[in-house]
Amino acid sequence: MATVEIRDVRKSYGPVDAIKGIDIAIRDGEFLVLLGPSGCGKSTLLRMVAGLEGITGGEIAIGGRVVNTLEPKDRDIAMVFQNYALYPHMTVFDNMAYGLKIRGIPKAEIRARVDKAAEILELGRFLDRRPSQLSGGQRQRVAMGRAIVREPAAFLFDEPLSNLDAKLRTQMRVEIKRLQDRLRITSLYVTHDQVEAMTLADRILVMNHGVAEQIGTPLEVYQRPASLFVAGFIGSPPMNVLDGRIDDRGEAVLVPGGQRLPLPQPRPTDAGRPVKLGIRPEHMAVAAEGFSIEIELVEALGADTVVYGRLPDGETLLVRMAGIPTVRERDRMTVAPQADALHLFDAVSGRRME
C-alpha cells in the first residue's frame, strides 16, 4: 500500500529522448494505466519505476521514499512481464515462493501465502507443475501469483495480456479487475489496448512520443480528449476529424461542403479561426439535413453497424448505428452529429479548445 509519485521524469538513450518529462502522482490503491502506441515509452517509464532502467532526470518516490538509486529488490514492488518470465525449471509453487525465500520469510508463512494466492487465482491443482505444463492463461496467473505473494507496495504490469488469445484476454481482464477490487494495491499497468485501459483503469495516462498527452479517468479521456492524438487513439472506430473554420460570429463551425454546425456555446473570441472538428462515429445519426455521404462499406458487427461513408469532398466519414444494418453499400444517406458532441481542436497544435 503506497503512493507512487513520478516527478518530471526523463530518460535519454544517448541523443534519443525516450521520456520527455512526465509528472503524475498515483494515489494509494489506485490503478493507473499507461496507454499509448508501441514505442511511445510506456515500458521505459514502468521499468524506471521498477529500477530496471536508470533515471536520466527527475524523481520517483514510492510510499513517500525517493527510490532513484535503490535496487529493484529494495523498492518493494512486484512486476508481471509480458512473456511471464517464469523460472522454467521450478514448479509453480517454487516460482511463487522464490522471492519470499530470498527475503528469508519463514517456511510456514511462505506456504500460507502461496496457498492463499493459489486459491485466489485457482492454481491450487497446479502447484507441483512446471510452467511448461501449463496453458498460457495459467502461466499468466502464476506470474500474477508471484506478484501477489510478495504483498508489495505497488504492482507493475507490462502488457501482461498481450500474449493471450482474444477470449482469454477478456477473461483475464475481468480477473485482474476482480483482483484489484479485492486487494486494492497501487498498480501501474502498461498496455496499448484501449479496451483494457478503459475497463481496468481508475485513471489513464495517455502517452505519445515520451510525453503525457492526457491524464484522466476513462470517461474523461473519452468524453473530453485533450488532443487530436488522444481523440484518435481512444474509441473504436476512431473519431472523425474534419477541417473546419469557426464562422465570423463565433456561433458555428463551417466545414467544407458548406455544412454549418452550430456550437453549443458561442465563442466570439475564436471567430474566423481554423479548427479541427472531431465527431465520434457513435454520435452521428440519420437526419433530415447534414452530411450527405455515399456509403462505401457497411460492417455489421451484430450489436451495431459501422458505416464508412464518403463526403462530397472525398473525405471518409464513419457512422456507428445501433442494431443490424438498415442501409446498403452505394446508397446515399444524410447524417448529422448530436449538437453537444462536437470536439474542437486547434488546427496547428492539435490541443483541445475548451
Added chain:
Amino acid sequence: MKPTRFIDLVPHIVLIVGVLIFAYPIYVTLIGSTWDSGTIGRGGLPLWPGGQGLDNYAQAWAGEAGARAKYTPVRTMMLNSLIMALAIALGKIAISILSAYAVAFFRFPLRMAFFWLIFITLMLPVEVRIIPTYKVVADLGLINTYAGLAIPLIASATATLLFRQFFLTIPDELLEAAKIDGAGPVRFFIDVVLPLSRTNIAALFVILFIYGWNQYLWPLLVTSSGDMETIVTGITKMIGTGESANDWNLIMATTVLAMLPPVAVVVFMQRWFVKGLVDSEK
C-alpha cells in the same frame, strides 16, 4: 508401401555396414586380449576367444612386468588418466561457465575486448603453445604432478563460447524477474543459470572427459616417472621399437581397459542428458 520399405532399409544397411567396419578392430582387440602372446606373435590370431583372458587382465591390471618388459600397472595409469580427465573436464566447465556468465550477463569496461581475447585463444591449440607452456609448467615445478597434467589444458574458449551462446537465449526478463525477486548475481547463477544449463553441462562433460582422457602429447612431455604415466601414453610405451617382441596380449587387455571409462561416461551421461532434454524448457 513397398518403396517406403526399401527407403527405410537403405539407412539401416548403411548403418550396419558402418558399425561392422568400426566394430571389427575392437572385436579383434577383445579377442586378442584372451590369447597368449605366443599365438598373437605368430600372426595367426583366431577369431574366437581363447582361454588366457583372466590371466592377461589380472597381469595388466596389477602386474609390474610382462614377459619381456617392465610396465607401470594399468590400475595406476587408469587412476592418473581418470584424475587428469576429470580435472580437465570439470575445470574447463567451471571456468568457462563462469567466464561466459560474466561476458553474457554483465556490462563491464572492456567486456568485448575480453570476449575477443578468449575467442583468439581458439586459434592457438595446445600444440602451438606447447613449448612456452612447458617452460612455465617446469618453472613452477609442476612436472610429474596432476596440476601440471591438467591445468594447462583447462582454459577453453570453445566451452566459453558455447555457454555464452546458450546464455544469450535466456530471456532478459528472467534476469529482471530475479532482480525484482531479490536475487543477486551469485544467487541467480546458482538458482537459475546452473539448473537451466544442466543439459549443456552434461553434453560438454562427455566431450571434455573424452578429450582429457585421450590427451597424448602433453602428458608425454610433463610426466617422466612411471607412477605419473597416463594410460594413453602408457600403451604406446608398451609397444616396443622392434628390438624385442611385444606382449600383444597385455597391450590388448590394456587397450580394452582403457576404453571402459569413456564408454561408461557416455552410457551414464546419455541417460542424464536425455532426461535433461525431455524436461528441458525455456
